[in-house]
Amino acid sequence: MGSSGNGFKLADHPKLPKGKTIAMVVLDGWGEAKPDEYNCIHNAETPTMDSFKKTAPEKWRLIRAHGTAVGLPTEDDMGNSEVGHNALGAGRIYAQGAKLVDLALASGKIYDGEGFKYIKESFATNTLHLIGLLSDGGVHSRLDQVQLLLKGSAERGAKRIRVHVLTDGRDVIDGTSVAFVETLEKDLADLRSKGVDAQIASGGGRMYVTMDRYENDWSVVKRGWDAQVLGEAPHKFKSAVEAVKKLREEPKANDQYLPPFVIVDDNGKSVGPIVDGDAVVTFNFRADRMVMLAKALEYADFDKFDRVRVPKIRYAGMLQYDGELKLPNRYLVSPPEIERTSGEYLVHNGVKTFACSETVKFGHVTFFWNGNRSGYFNSEMEEYVEIPSDVGITFNVQPKMKAIEIAEKARDAILSGKFHQANISTCLVRVNIPNGDMVGHTGDVKATVVACKAADDAVKMIIDAIEQVGGIYVVTADHGNAEDMAKRDKSGKPAVDKNGNVQILTSHTLQPVPIAIGGPGLAPGVRFRSDVPDGGLANVAATVINLHGFEAPSDYEPTLIEVVGN
Numbered sequence: 001m002g003s004s005g006n007g008f009k010l011a012d013h014p015k016l017p018k019g020k021t022i023a024m025v026v027l028d029g030w031g032e033a034k035p036d037e038y039n040c041i042h043n044a045e046t047p048t049m050d051s052f053k054k055t056a057p058e059k060w061r062l063i064r065a066h067g068t069a070v071g072l073p074t075e076d077d078m079g080n081s082e083v084g085h086n087a088l089g090a091g092r093i094y095a096q097g098a099k100l101v102d103l104a105l106a107s108g109k110i111y112d113g114e115g116f117k118y119i120k121e122s123f124a125t126n127t128l129h130l131i132g133l134l135s136d137g138g139v140h141s142r143l144d145q146v147q148l149l150l151k152g153s154a155e156r157g158a159k160r161i162r163v164h165v166l167t168d169g170r171d172v173i174d175g176t177s178v179a180f181v182e183t184l185e186k187d188l189a190d191l192r193s194k195g196v197d198a199q200i201a202s203g204g205g206r207m208y209v210t211m212d213r214y215e216n217d218w219s220v221v222k223r224g225w226d227a228q229v230l231g232e233a234p235h236k237f238k239s240a241v242e243a244v245k246k247l248r249e250e251p252k253a254n255d256q257y258l259p260p261f262v263i264v265d266d267n268g269k270s271v272g273p274i275v276d277g278d279a280v281v282t283f284n285f286r287a288d289r290m291v292m293l294a295k296a297l298e299y300a301d302f303d304k305f306d307r308v309r310v311p312k313i314r315y316a317g318m319l320q321y322d323g324e325l326k327l328p329n330r331y332l333v334s335p336p337e338i339e340r341t342s343g344e345y346l347v348h349n350g351v352k353t354f355a356c357s358e359t360v361k362f363g364h365v366t367f368f369w370n371g372n373r374s375g376y377f378n379s380e381m382e383e384y385v386e387i388p389s390d391v392g393i394t395f396n397v398q399p400k401m402k403a404i405e406i407a408e409k410a411r412d413a414i415l416s417g418k419f420h421q422a423n424i425s426t427c428l429v430r431v432n433i434p435n436g437d438m439v440g441h442t443g444d445v446k447a448t449v450v451a452c453k454a455a456d457d458a459v460k461m462i463i464d465a466i467e468q469v470g471g472i473y474v475v476t477a478d479h480g481n482a483e484d485m486a487k488r489d490k491s492g493k494p495a496v497d498k499n500g501n502v503q504i505l506t507s508h509t510l511q512p513v514p515i516a517i518g519g520p521g522l523a524p525g526v527r528f529r530s531d532v533p534d535g536g537l538a539n540v541a542a543t544v545i546n547l548h549g550f551e552a553p554s555d556y557e558p559t560l561i562e563v564v565g566n
């Protein structure tokens with residue numbers, strides 16, 4: 001089916017009317033877990049979210065948001081924003097980057113592709129640089145994939161390899177960076193014993209170096225550029241293990257925010273700047289936090305910061321990060337081909353769409369929602385509004401973030417009537433409320449409680465507007481985070497470290513997420529079906545399409561709702 005419009009015509013729903021304003025609210029990082037002191041959602045005042053479950057239990061349920069339900073390799077993989085919003089928007093489950101890379105490495109196909117052949121041309125004479133997030137979080141990258149790629153590249157002729165590591169502490173427990181660097185060092189030593197000149201060349205914490213997203217703060221990417229490309233950083237060390245250990249000694253230091261460092265030789269010269277003729281691979285499979293560096297590496301015209309020196313390199317991404325922008329042009333593994341998303345169907349069926357979040361989540365409700373696609377399907381039918389996020393702070397400092405500003409925009413869109421022109425049957429107002437997730441990632445339990453209340457306040461504002469226009473609301477989340485801030489032992493009790501302190505969980509969780517539907521526009525008799533007990537995020541798209549008065553495309557995951565009576 002092309003995007004001409006005809007193939008996108010949806011059949012009328014036999015029972016549900018058109019013409020409703022629907023608010024689709026995604027609470028980022030809001031799962032369901034047992035109440036205890038590390039469940040910040042439970043410990044926050046969240047009367048609106050609580051009321052859904054209490055007052056209309058047949059219109060509230062839990063859905064799966066992790067593992068195979070969102071296209072990840074195993075049930076041990078926590079959900080994340082990329083796969084969660086992809087599933088919510090696309091209505092189908094696609095094998096995601098993590099899995100596609102696993103398959104390509106296992107079959108060896110990664111080495112037969114155009115991308116690898118391209119970088120391989122540098123192996124005989126130049127250096128192969130690998131840049132990315134070093135952890136086993138499985139959200140943006142995975143250590144075992146990097147290990148295989150290193151080995152595979154060496155076996156295929158890479159003689160000189162430099163790894164530029166970004167420490168995590170966000171998708172994994174803070175402090176684990178040391179062990180990940182040690183593991184990588186062992187692999188590199190093994191390669192050296194086989195005659196390959198392999199070393200870590202630079203590093204830094206992911207949130208301070210390189211992995212900004214949605215162009216919130218280019219200085220983050222610049223810090224990485226200086227260390228990785230120019231070989232310049234405020235901290236110089238002889239070894240990466242020493243670097244990470246030393247930098248972590250600073251008061252309040254943590255893996256996410258380690259300052260940039262370079263590894264230097266006995267003469268104090270950095271061991272791995274990127275120079276003309278080198279090959280570079282960014283090994284993250286997830287796009288949002290790598291696409292800015294990809295632009296800096298690939299674009300001839302670039303004005304976001306002074307690159308000082310722009311080496312002529314052979315660059316490939318682990319995946320292509322943006323299909324519309326064709327960025328990067330070369331890649332090792334083809335990304336999932338997500339097409340015919342619900343957003344595209346809706347604009348072709350007369351549904352106007354308004355989408356909004358603040359910068360740090362803006363691409364989630366646009367780019368990820370639309371199947372990793374930038375821009376509008378139809379600019380006359382859609383309006384996307386980005387509220388600038390705070391820059392240069394950790395979000396526990398401002399846990400309310402821009403939740404209320406996002407809700408105000410949604411409210412105004414709902415009340416404005418702007419999306420209800422005479423010939424327009426219906427409209428969708430879609431937002432992401434970031435607080436539970438972004439503050440949850442800081443590991444600050446108190447601030448996360450404040451964050452959850454702010455998210456609940458935002459939901460209330462949107463629900464109130466929906467009440468006023470006789471609309472419908474759908475409130476859900478993309479994965480868990482704020483509902484569990486402690487690492488758990490096998491019995492489910494908070495795990496403690498060697499000093500007896502509870503290990504704080506900064507990452508997402510494997511928990512299911514709630515979904516609630518309601519509002520005065522919801523037709524009588526609509527309730528959740530009981531025959532999709534394993535329903536997940538991918539079932540939401542068909543549900544929303546039904547609520548707009550259409551049948552969902554036949555290959556979408558089944559709707560979660562039924563209409564009883566009449």
Ligand SMILES: O=C(O)[C@H](O)COP(=O)(O)O
Nearest residue numbers: 080081082139170171437
């Ligand atoms: O990039 C991040 O912030 C985390 O690794 C994952 O969080 P998200 O999937 O909610 O964006």
Ligand SMILES: [Mn+2]
Nearest residue numbers: 028029081478
């Ligand atoms: Mn998320």
Ligand SMILES: [Mn+2]
Nearest residue numbers: 029437438441
């Ligand atoms: Mn998150």
